[in-house]
Amino acid sequence: MELLSNRLKSVYDMVDPESRVADIGSDHAYIPIELVQNNIIDFAIAGEVVEGPMNISKQHVENFGLSNKIQVRLGNGLDVILGPDLIDTVIIAGMGGILIENILSKSTSEQLENVKNLILQPNIGEPLVRKWLSENNFEIIDENIINEDNHTYEIIKAKKIKNPKVLSESELLMGPILSKTKKEAFISKWSRKLESYEKSLKNIQRAKNIDQDKVNQITNNIELVKEVLK
Structure with a gap:
């Protein structure tokens, strides 16, 4: 069963095999469900900040018989991540850039300790997200741009690195990879x-x-x- 829109499929495509994923603001846990069902990963956390969406996500995970591999948790931002989870990939999709930057800025060193990859899909405010990444030891290694339902979405994948490349004004605004590939969108x-x-x-x-x-x-x-x- 195909659960993912083109936007979410683009996020899904950036997840490395065998990652341990935390999907923050999981939107029905669609991405974790698809990742586990297709044997890309075998552990994920679906985080929700409101009880109603959390219960819906939990129900979806149970319906697919994946409660042993996907844990649905209630919490604010990266608070759903615990040290023993060994999360190495964090997804934050479908929020504004200000909120994504806020979530990342409030994260603790323990929550990000094992995180190697961030996959972010801001609805607006992409330069803010890129600025946070460049200032916090993450280098953008992949970007995609798609049109869906009369809106253009940018998806950003960044890897933790000691000395990330300093982004120019142009790269912050338009994306270091997107401005080179220059796709139709x-x-x-x-x-x-x-x-x-x-x-x-x-x-x-x-x-x-x-x-x-x-x-x-x-x-x-x-x-x-x-x-x-x-």
């Missing part, structure tokens, strides 16, 4: 964003009191996007 997204930036700039410049900082930021973004798209 990427070109489409940033062509639209470029139009939006240019309209915003015109509107600001018509105002009586011009916010020069905003003008500078938008002008900078326009230059970065044009450079990558050319």
